[in-house]
Amino acid sequence: MLLGAIADDFTGASDLANTLAKGGMATTQFVGITADPAPFGCEAGVVALKTRSIAAEEAVRQSLEAARWLLAQGCEQIVFKYCSTFDSTPKGNIGPVAEALLDLLEADVAVVCPAFPATGRRLFMGHLFVGDGLLNESGMENHPLTPMTDPDIRRWLRLQTRGEVGLVPLHTVRGGVSAIGQAFAEQQAQGRRLVVADAVADGDLLLLGQALADHRLVTGGSGIAMGLPENFRKAGRLSRRAHAAASAAGPAVVLCGSCSKASQAQVAAYLAAHPGLALDPAALMDKTMTVDRAADWFWRQKQVPIIYSTADAAAVSGAQARYGRAEVAEAVEGFFATLVRRLVDGGVRRVVVGGGETSGAVVEALGVSSLQIGEEIDPGVPALLADRGDPLGLALKSGNFGANDFFEKAVQRIGTP
Template identity: 70%
Template sequence: MLLGAIADDFTGASDLANTLAKGGMATTQFVGVPTGSERYDCEAGVVSLKTRSIAPDEAVRQSLAAVDWLEAQGCEQFLFKYCSTFDSTPQGNIGPVAEALLERTGAGMAAVCPAFPATGRRLFMGHLFVGDRLLSESGMENHPLTPMTDPDIRRWLRRQTKGEVGSVALDVVRAGPQALAEAFEARRKEGCRLVVADAVDDEDLKILGKALAGLRLITGGSGIALGLPANFRDAGLLSGARSSGAVAAGPVVALCGSCSAASQRQVAAHLSSHPGLALDPEAVMSGTMTADKAASWVMEQHTDFIPIVYSTVNPAAVARAQRELGREKLAAGIEALFADLACRLADAGFRRIVVGGGETSGAVVEALGLSSMVVGDEIDPGVPALVAERDGALGLALKSGNFGADDFFAKAAGLIGRP
C-alpha cells in the first residue's frame, strides 16, 4: 500500500476512492479500521470513518487508529479527506484531527485544500466558493449539523487549532510545482503547521499534487488527490491494474436522509417517475413508522420502479423538528431506521441500494456489516459505483448530500448493477 487515506464519512471515502481509481491506482475502500494483521494488496487504501459530526476527541481517537493501521500496511504518505464544503464547527473536527495526525505522522506541516472544481467548490484567497457564491451564502450556512457561516478557511481553522495557519495564493500555485513547493517550505519555516492553498480548476490541483509529492501529510477534499497518482506512476510504483468486482443483480431501492438543496431537487425529480415514502420525524420518533413498515411498503412496489424512502425536507422544517424532538435524538432515530431498513431489504433480496447523505450512508454501511468495497465506474463527479460482498454481490452508491445531478437516483440504479 502506497497511499493511505482517512475519510471523515463514508460518501467522502467513496468520492476519494473514485478519484484515486480514475487516476490509475488500484484502490480499496475499507469500512472502519480493519482488525488483524492481514496485508492488503492494493496501491491506495481509503479508511471510511464516521467522524464528521461526533465529539472532536473521539474523532481524533478514531483517526489516529486509522493512520496507525495504514502505516503498518506500509504507507508513507497520508491523506486526511473531508468534505469540499469544509463541514465542521468552530470546535472541530477538521482542525483537531489534522493537528493530531501531524503529531502522529511526524509531519512538519500539512497542506489544506478542500477545492473540488468539478462540483463547483473553488478556493480563492483562502475563501471557499460554491458555484458563484461564497460558502456562507451557498445554503451551507443552514446545514443542520455543521452550519458554515464563514467562507475564510484560514479563519475557520484558526478557531479550531492551536498552531499557526498559513496560506498560498493562486498566483504562486500557477507559478508551478517548484515555486509552490518552495512556498510551502517557507510557510513551514515561519512556523505554520497548516497551510491553505488556493485552487480554482483541475490544473491547479494537479500542480498542487506534484508539489506535494514529498509531503507526508495532506488534507483536503477529493480534488486534492487529482495529482497524487501521477507521483507514484512517475516513480514506477503503479501496476496499471484496476480492481474489478462481481456485478450485482437484483431489485433496487433508494434511501435518502440528506436535506441539502441538491438532495431536495433529486428527490423531487425522482418522485415524478417513481414511488416514494416520506419519513415523518414525529412518526419515526414515536414508533408509528418503523423499518418493518417501510420495508413492507418497498416490497409492495412494482419492480419496474425504483422506490425511494426519504427524510429529505427543507431547512426550516428540519430546524422545527430538531427543536421539538431534539437534534441528536432525531438524527439518531432516523439513521437507525435507515440502517435497519437497508438490512431488511438486503436480507429480502435487494441487491442494489442507492443512498443519499453522508450520515445515512455511514449508518447503512455499518449496519450491513461490510468490510470493504471495490470501486467501479463513476456515476456523477465524486460518486462511484461500489460492489461489496454480502451473501453475494451487493451494489451500492453512496452520495454526499450536495453531489449528483437531478436524475442521480435512477442513473445510479443502472450503474451499480442490473435487474
C-alpha cells in the same frame, strides 16, 4: 500499500477512492478500522470513518488508530479527507485531527485544500466558493449538524487549531511546482503547520499534487488527491489495475437522508417517475412510522422506489426544536439502518444512498468490511461492490453531489434487476 487515506465519512471515502482509482491506483475502501492486513495488490487504501460530527477527542483517537494501521501496511503518504464544503463547527474535528496526524507522522507542514472544481467547490484567497457564491450563502449555513457561516477557511480552521494557519495564494500555485514548494517552506519557517492552498481548476490541483510528492501528510477534499497517483506512476510503482466491474443482480432501493438543496432537487426528479415514501421526523420520533410499515410498502412497489427524510430546513427544524437535533438525527439514521438490513435480508441487492450520515449508518448496518471501486456515476461518486456472500451493489452520495438525475443513473450503474 503506497498511499493511505482517512475519510471522516463514508461518502467522502468513496469520493476519494474514486479519485485514486481514476488516477490508476488499485484502490480498496475499508469500512471502519480493521485488524486484518490489506489485500494483496492494494496500492491505495481508504479507511472510512464516521467522525465528522462526533467529539474532537474521539475523532482524533479513531483517526490516529486508522493512520497507524495504514502505516503498518507500508503507506508512505497519508491523506486526511474531509468534505469539500469543510463541514465542521468552531469546535470541530478537522483542525485537531490534522494537527494530531502531523505529530504522529513527525511532519512539519500539511496542505489544507477542500477544493473540488468538478462539483463547483473552489478556493480563492482562502475563501471557499460553492458554485458562483460563497460557502456561507450556499445553503450550508443551514446544515443541521455543521452549519458553515464563514467562507474564510483560514479563519474557520484557526478556531479549531493551536497554531496560526497559512495561505498559498492562487498566483503562487499557478507559478508551478517550484513556487509552491518554496511557499510551503516559507510558511513552515513562520511556524504555520497547516497551510490553505487556493485552487479554482483541476490544473491547480494537479500542480499541487506534484508539489506535495514528498509531503507525509496531505489534507483536503478528494480533489487534492488528483495529482498524487502520478507521483507513484512516474516512479514505476503502479500496476494499472484500478476499477472493479459492478456485477450485483437483484431488486433495488433508493434511500435519502440528506436535506441539502441538491438532494431536494434529486428527490423531486426521481419522484416524477418513481414511487416514494416520505419519512416525517416527528412520525419517527413518536413511532407512528415504523420499519415494518416502510418495508411492507417497499415490497408492494413495481418500480424501484425511494424512501426519504429529505425536506427543507424549515420542515426539519420543527422536529428538532421539539425532540432535539441529536435525537432526531439518531432516530433517522437508526431507521434507515434497520430498514436496509430488513430489505437486504429480503433479497435487495442494489442500494443507492443519499447523504453522508445516512450512508454511514447504512454501510455499518450491512456489516460490510471493504468495498471494491467501480466506474464513476457522477463526479465524486463511484459504483461500489461489496461481497456479503453474494455481490451487493452500492452507491453512496454526499448530499451536495450529483446531477438531478443521479438516483436514476445510480440504480442502473450498480447492477441489474
